Amino acid sequence: MDLARLIRPRSIAIVGIAPDPASPGFAILGNLERFAYDGEILLVSRNRSEVAGRPCVAAIDRLPRGVDVALLMLPRAAIEDAVAACAANGVGAVIVFAAGFGEAGGEWAAAQDRIARTARASGMALCGPNCLGLVNFVDRVPLTFSQQQRPSLAPGPAIAVIAQSGGLATILRNALQARDLPVAYTVSTGNEAVLGVEDYIEFLLDDARARVFTAFAEQIRHPARFLDIARRARERGKAIALLHPGRSAAARESAHSHTGALAGDHAVMTTIAMHHGVVMVESMDELIDTSELLVRFPKPPTSGLAVLTDSGAFKGMTLDFCDAAGIDVPPLSPATAETLRRALPEFVAPGNPLDITAQAIHHPELYERTITPLLHDPAYGSLLLGVILTGSSETALNKARAILRPVLKAEKPVILGLLGDEVEVPRPVIDEAHGAGIAFFRSPERGLRALARLTAHGRALARARVPAPLAADDRLPPGVMPEHLSKTHLAACGIPVPKGMLARDLAEAQAIAAELGYPVALKLQSRHLPHKSDIGGVALNVTKARMAATWRRLEKAARTQVKDGIDGILVEAMAKPGLEMIVGARRDPGWGPVVLVGLGGIWAEALADIRLVPPDLDPREIAAELRRLNGAKLFTALRGRPARDVTALARIAAQVGALMQSRPEIVEIDLNPVVVHAEGEGAVALDALIVVG
Numbered sequence: 001m002d003l004a005r006l007i008r009p010r011s012i013a014i015v016g017i018a019p020d021p022a023s024p025g026f027a028i029l030g031n032l033e034r035f036a037y038d039g040e041i042l043l044v045s046r047n048r049s050e051v052a053g054r055p056c057v058a059a060i061d062r063l064p065r066g067v068d069v070a071l072l073m074l075p076r077a078a079i080e081d082a083v084a085a086c087a088a089n090g091v092g093a094v095i096v097f098a099a100g101f102g103e104a105g106g107e108w109a110a111a112q113d114r115i116a117r118t119a120r121a122s123g124m125a126l127c128g129p130n131c132l133g134l135v136n137f138v139d140r141v142p143l144t145f146s147q148q149q150r151p152s153l154a155p156g157p158a159i160a161v162i163a164q165s166g167g168l169a170t171i172l173r174n175a176l177q178a179r180d181l182p183v184a185y186t187v188s189t190g191n192e193a194v195l196g197v198e199d200y201i202e203f204l205l206d207d208a209r210a211r212v213f214t215a216f217a218e219q220i221r222h223p224a225r226f227l228d229i230a231r232r233a234r235e236r237g238k239a240i241a242l243l244h245p246g247r248s249a250a251a252r253e254s255a256h257s258h259t260g261a262l263a264g265d266h267a268v269m270t271t272i273a274m275h276h277g278v279v280m281v282e283s284m285d286e287l288i289d290t291s292e293l294l295v296r297f298p299k300p301p302t303s304g305l306a307v308l309t310d311s312g313a314f315k316g317m318t319l320d321f322c323d324a325a326g327i328d329v330p331p332l333s334p335a336t337a338e339t340l341r342r343a344l345p346e347f348v349a350p351g352n353p354l355d356i357t358a359q360a361i362h363h364p365e366l367y368e369r370t371i372t373p374l375l376h377d378p379a380y381g382s383l384l385l386g387v388i389l390t391g392s393s394e395t396a397l398n399k400a401r402a403i404l405r406p407v408l409k410a411e412k413p414v415i416l417g418l419l420g421d422e423v424e425v426p427r428p429v430i431d432e433a434h435g436a437g438i439a440f441f442r443s444p445e446r447g448l449r450a451l452a453r454l455t456a457h458g459r460a461l462a463r464a465r466v467p468a469p470l471a472a473d474d475r476l477p478p479g480v481m482p483e484h485l486s487k488t489h490l491a492a493c494g495i496p497v498p499k500g501m502l503a504r505d506l507a508e509a510q511a512i513a514a515e516l517g518y519p520v521a522l523k524l525q526s527r528h529l530p531h532k533s534d535i536g537g538v539a540l541n542v543t544k545a546r547m548a549a550t551w552r553r554l555e556k557a558a559r560t561q562v563k564d565g566i567d568g569i570l571v572e573a574m575a576k577p578g579l580e581m582i583v584g585a586r587r588d589p590g591w592g593p594v595v596l597v598g599l600g601g602i603w604a605e606a607l608a609d610i611r612l613v614p615p616d617l618d619p620r621e622i623a624a625e626l627r628r629l630n631g632a633k634l635f636t637a638l639r640g641r642p643a644r645d646v647t648a649l650a651r652i653a654a655q656v657g658a659l660m661q662s663r664p665e666i667v668e669i670d671l672n673p674v675v676v677h678a679e680g681e682g683a684v685a686l687d688a689l690i691v692v693g
Contacts, residue, residue, distance in 0.1 A: 001125040003195070003203040005092030007185070008139050009068035011040040013091070015060060015082060016073035019051045024097065024145035025073035026052070028133075031142035035150045038140070042067060060085040069093040071133070071143060076100045076108070079129065083115045087122035094119070095143055096128035102191045103130060116193040131190025132166030135173075138184050138209050146170055151177070157211035158182035159295055162200045164189050168216050168284070175288045176214070180434050181295055184209040196221050202229050205236060211298065213240045214291040220244070223269070223590035227276045234277040234461060239294045241279040241453075243287045244269065267612050268588045275614035279457045289441070289450035296439055297413040300458030301381025304328035305451060306374040307353035309386040311419055314444070315355040318386065321445050326628075327452035329353065336377045343369035352380075364402035371406040375414075381458070382413040382451050386444040389418055393426040400429040404436045413454060417444030468616060469662035476665055480527045481690040484570045489690065495655050495671075496684040500572030506551045512571040518544045519574050522551065524558050526566040530689055535561045541574060575684055579634055579644050580673035583653050583685070585615065585660045587667050587693070593660035597622065597653050599631050600673040607631070615657035622650040635676075642678035649676050649683045667693040 012032070017025035029052060032041060042063055045056040057063060060070065060082060070091045072082050076098040086094050101112035112129065119126040127134065133144035138158075142148045146166075159176055163169035166188035173186045184207075187200050197217045204210040213233070220226050233240055246266040270280045279294065281287045294300075305327050307318050322329050332340065332352050340350035343366070345359055354374070360366040374383055385403055389396040400416075407414045416433050418425060418441065425442075433440040441447035481489070487497040499516055502525060503509035513520045524537035532538050536557050539550045551569065558566045582600030587593045595617070598610030611625040623646050626632065635644045656669055668691040676683040 001123055001195075002092060003125050003199065005068040006095075006125040006127060006195075007134065007136055007141070007200075007203065009039060009093070009141060009143075011042065011064075011068045012037070012141075012143070013042040013044060013060075013063055013067045013070040014073060015044040015070050016078075017043045017045050017048075017051050017056065018073075019048060023073075025071070027145040027147060028071060028073070028143070029054075031144065031148045034148065035140040035142050037142075039068075060091075061089055063089060063091075066090040066092070069095065069143065071095050072097065073145075074098065076111075076129075080111055080115055080118075083118050083124075083126070087118050087124055091124060093125035093127070095131070095133045096126065096190075096193075097131060097133065097145065098128075099130040101129045102193065112191060112193050119194050126194035127187075128190040129193060132169065132188035134185065134187040136185055138207075144188070151183075153184065154182050156182065156209075157295060157298070158184035158209045159212045159214050159291055160185040160187070160200075160204050160207075160210040161214045162187045162189065162197050163216035164192065164197065164218055165216060166190065171284070172214055172216070172288065172291075176291060179288075179292055179440075180430075181292055182209075192221065198222055198226050198229055201233070201240065205229070205232055205238065211238050212291055212294045213238070214287060215240060215242045216287070217242065217244055218246070220269070220590075223272075223588075224592075227272070227591075230273065230276045230278050237298065239277070239279060239457065241281060241287055241290050241294060242273065243281050243284065265588065268586065268594045269591050271594050271612040272588075272591045272614060274456070274460055275463075275616075277457070277460050279453055281453060285446060286449055286453065289446050290453045292439055293413060293415075293450050293454045294457075296437065297454065299411075300454045300461065301413055301451075302455065302458040302462050303379060303381035304330040305382050305384060305448075305455070306377065306380035307384045307386060308371060308374060309353060309355050309419075310358060310360055310388055311386065312355050312357070314386045314419055315353045318353045318444075318448075321448050322452075325445075325449045325452040327448060327455055330379045333377055333379055336373050336379075339373040340370055343373070353386075360399075360402070364399065367402045368406040371403070375407065375410055375412060380412070381455060382415070383407070383410070384415050384417055384444060384447060384451065386417045386419055388420070389425060389429065390420075390423060393428075397426055397428055397432075400432060404432060404438070407438055408436050410438070413451065414438040415441055415444075415447040415451065417441045417447045419444065463621070469658045471662055471664060476663065476690075476692045478665070478692045480530055481692060482525045482527050482529075482567055483523060483532075483688055484525050484567065486688040486690040487685070490659075490671075490685065490688055493655055493659050495652055496682060497688065498572040498575050498684060498686065500570055502568045503571050504568040506548060509551055509569060509571050510547055513542075513544070513547060516571065516573040518542070518547075520547075521570075521572045521574055522554055523570040523572070524554055524562070524566050525568055525570050526558075526562050526564070528564050529562055529566070575675055575686055576677065578675040578677045578683070581649055581676055581683075582610070582670075582672040583649070583656055583674050584671060585656050585666075585669040587660060587664075593657070595622075595653055595657045595660070597626055597649070598629060599634075604672055613653070613657075615660045617654065617657065619647065619650040619654045622653045623647060626650060644676045645679050645682055646676070648681075649674065652683055652685065665692050667691045 043056040102109045135142045169188045337350045484502045501512045519541040522539040580601035582604045584596040593615045609630045637643045670689040671685040674685045
């Protein structure tokens with residue numbers, strides 16, 4: 001399919017046009033005329049020989065052969081025949097605006113499938129159905145019935161808005177343009193019978209005007225292809241910002257492991273997509289705000305944030321805002337602190353956030369003397385100016401100019417965040433901020449959230465990719481691998497597990513226990529028993545005196561509750577106590593593997609205090625993620641207990657990630673609990689489960 005015939009057509013046929021100015025087809029014609037479209041416009045009407053002074057033909061087969069794009073302004077009952085007629089007449093692309101196809105189900109979903117097959121068979125690009133079409137602002141091609149005004153598109157990099165929702169595509173475009181941001185393309189993909197979000201982004205990767213892709217998708221239909229497109233976008237210095245609803249949906253039920261229940265589809269997709277350089281956001285506001293920063297600041301920061309304000313209250317709230325947004329606020333370096341100390345009144349203490357108080361009202365030069373050192377400090381990758389702009393228009397403008405003067409040539413992202421989003425702001429303030437190359441936000445909180453996304457994106461781009469381990473030549477047998485086999489495989493990969501062996505009778509168990517040393521742990525082993533403790537299949541601290549009775553109790557539980565029998569009973573040395581964590585991994589069929597780390601034992605699903613990380617993160621990066629857990633304080637020396645060996649835990653998680661990469665047949669790994677000992681004393685996986693697909 002040649003998407004250029006859809007997005008940059010040289011001939012357009014409006015099929016089903018009516019003379020009523022309120023009709024969709026007439027609205028499209030009006031858009032084309034307002035945009036001064038300079039290609040050929042053809043009209044098709046069954047009962048009109050002309051509309052708006054333009055001649056009409058009676059049917060699609062009366063059109064010249066090979067029209068670039070046909071816009072089908074027809075009821076859904078007529079669409080299937082019209083698509084077939086377009087294919088027969090060599091039309092390059094069609095837009096189907098009509099709704100009620102795949103989303104209606106039944107026969108109409110089948111009709112959508114037939115339309116798609118017809119389009120694919122003839123190599124015809126098809127947008128929709130159930131869409132608002134598209135607008136190419138670069139070449140002045142508005143292919144939508146939503147009324148458009150001819151834009152004044154400034155030269156240089158711009159935004160392409162691509163959304164499965166037509167209404168949302170319009171809202172996003174309007175919001176971005178209202179911020180003086182150039183929008184080059186808007187595409188409503190609709191039901192995506194043939195072309196999806198991935199197709200439009202891929203086509204525009206080589207377009208010099210499209211640097212930021214602002215995307216909304218309820219479903220990414222081809223995850224592997226999307227990730228490849230994200231890689232190519234990254235290599236070209238372009239960015240994809242994606243809002244994908246579904247974050248609050250219940251995690252996928254899993255009969256096998258805690259990991260499967262904790263790592264839901266949306267969380268897996270978000271983790272992997274972010275690792276590949278896609279900027280994932282959680283709301284429309286974030287999508288708009290982050291898109292603005294991406295287009296204004298093509299080099300995203302990787303270090304923390306400096307904040308300057310003239311409000312003590314905002315200074316007090318900023319750290320809470322930044323903590324919630326997930327952005328670092330590093331302290332001042334000694335050199336910067338000394339420079340600021342000389343610039344500030346003696347009663348103002350240097351710090352980050354920096355409150356310069358109301359002194360700048362009478363001494364506006366204070367802004368330049370304090371902003372400049374913050375911009376020059378390499379510890380800060382971005383700067384937020386949270387200021388009050390009140391008083392007369394002239395006063396507000398003069399203050400804004402004093403603030404903007406030192407950031408005119410800033411090489412770092414700078415946001416001017418207004419305290420009080422209902423305060424009237426003179427338009428010249430906004431114009432001069434944008435002219436200075438900085439972003440203007442009516443809400444500093446929104447600016448902080450967007451900066452957090454931008455900084456995370458910068459770090460993802462800067463992160464060195466760890467080469468994936470080579471896939472093993474052999475293949476593990478499918479099914480649930482019982483604990484004793486799982487641990488044998490994990491130990492071979494370097495993951496610490498307790499010493500132990502499988503026993504098939506009491507005498508063998510007693511011999512193993514004697515060699516290990518009492519007390520020991522006994523665990524029923526069966527691929528049909530992933531959660532042994534649910535039936536009382538685990539006995540801990542078994543002494544020599546209790547060995548025989550405990551063995552018989554476990555054998556009885558196996559006979560009555562494990563229908564297909566057991567492999568035996570695992571006899572293991574008792575591990576010394578420590579902090580119980582969980583390490584797991586799950587392979588999503590579309591997005592691939594992701595590793596999970598978090599609080600384990602009985603708290604795994606009760607608290608769901610977890611972090612998901614890509615499988616190729618190194619132990620240092622995983623340790624940083626572990627310290628972002630809500631319960632991270634448990635890693636520190638606490639109430640007489642020693643600090644924990646986070647490095648050893650991170651190393652286990654990295655080994656699990658390497659295993660998922662080298663063994664594509666593994667669907668899930670669940671290590672719960674992993675007991676983490678005192679710093680320098682390591683960690684050990686007490687229970688383990690591997691599921692092979």
